Amino acid sequence: MEKFIEKERVAVLIDSDNISAEYVSVIFEEIENYGYASYRRIYGNWAKGTSWKEGILLEYSITPVQQFDYTTGKNSTDIAMVIDAMDILYSGKIDAFCLVTSDSDFTKLAMRLREENMYVIGMGESKAPVSLTKACNKFIYLDLISKNETEKTDVVHAAGKNPEKTEVLHSARKIDEDTEAVIPVPKIEETIIAFINDNENKGKTTHMGEIGSKLNSKYPDFDVRNYGYTKLAVFLEDTCTRLKIIKKDNFYVVELNEQTDKKVIIDEIVSCIQKNHGEVNNLSILQKELVNKHKKFDVKDYGYSRFSSFLRSIDTIIVNGNSVKVKPKNGAKGKK
Numbered sequence: 001m002e003k004f005i006e007k008e009r010v011a012v013l014i015d016s017d018n019i020s021a022e023y024v025s026v027i028f029e030e031i032e033n034y035g036y037a038s039y040r041r042i043y044g045n046w047a048k049g050t051s052w053k054e055g056i057l058l059e060y061s062i063t064p065v066q067q068f069d070y071t072t073g074k075n076s077t078d079i080a081m082v083i084d085a086m087d088i089l090y091s092g093k094i095d096a097f098c099l100v101t102s103d104s105d106f107t108k109l110a111m112r113l114r115e116e117n118m119y120v121i122g123m124g125e126s127k128a129p130v131s132l133t134k135a136c137n138k139f140i141y142l143d144l145i146s147k148n149e150t151e152k153t154d155v156v157h158a159a160g161k162n163p164e165k166t167e168v169l170h171s172a173r174k175i176d177e178d179t180e181a182v183i184p185v186p187k188i189e190e191t192i193i194a195f196i197n198d199n200e201n202k203g204k205t206t207h208m209g210e211i212g213s214k215l216n217s218k219y220p221d222f223d224v225r226n227y228g229y230t231k232l233a234v235f236l237e238d239t240c241t242r243l244k245i246i247k248k249d250n251f252y253v254v255e256l257n258e259q260t261d262k263k264v265i266i267d268e269i270v271s272c273i274q275k276n277h278g279e280v281n282n283l284s285i286l287q288k289e290l291v292n293k294h295k296k297f298d299v300k301d302y303g304y305s306r307f308s309s310f311l312r313s314i315d316t317i318i319v320n321g322n323s324v325k326v327k328p329k330n331g332a333k334g335k336k
Helices: 021-031 054-059 076-091 104-115 130-135 142-159 163-171 185-197 208-218 232-239 262-275 283-293 307-312
Strands: 009-015 036-044 063-066 096-100 119-124 138-141 243-248 251-256 317-320 323-326
Touching (some): 009 076, 021 142, 036 076, 063 076, 076 096, 104 130, 185 208, 185 232, 185 243, 208 232, 208 251, 262 283, 262 317, 262 323, 283 307, 307 317
Parallel strands (some): 009 036
Antiparallel strands (some): 243 251
């Protein structure tokens, strides 16, 4: 007999006022990654008409909670959902909540549930406000995931049974730059580089799992599927040019791409200052010369957030405001 494995119990509460029934399959497929949907409730006023028809509710075992609009201009659905959430919380029968909504009014509820040490999953459209996404432990954009799943199906059909063609079509897909909800790729890359350069990680092999955990911790709404990918390794390899993705046995590690040795950079800086009679009165002159010689030069790759901080780490030069000069050699001072 197969041993029963207990899964996390999740209370799924759906706001029908701003979430379409077209996402129903995506919602419950995603929930399976976190646990079992022990509570499945949806809130709304079915007298006004909704895309959540009886057949859908029966198929997915969702309990409808009818809520009439008792007062014009007031959203009684929100109140009913909040009250139920607190009742479920204090019942002690669940391990996590899933709030399916794009409404900022539920931000406080998500915060309150987290205060009670509940894991909160948010699901909504990319129009969801930042306040709501940040209030959740994890936020999933249903419209972006649904869009990418449709595109993936189209790609497979277009490629037929040719695996190589499928791979080519996948790699040719572009990130939708017009999607404001997704975190900009350069921001993700900077976060990873900062993590690799962190004192605790410096010199150590950085595993892909560590990178994924860091990104999910800092950005609750981070998901490679938002960009049209299914694997973090492929996403980073395609979009983050300053990172090197290396496969070792059955896992991946992340390193900084080959960069010019710091000593070489320092020697070039000193040489440039000396060519300018031992002093440069504009730091941008030095930075421009380095970029001209090394197209991918970036001080962040060396663990610094500012070029001036990088210069101050060099013990052979003196930085004073926007001016930098070479330190005099021992015994040089006072000589005629």
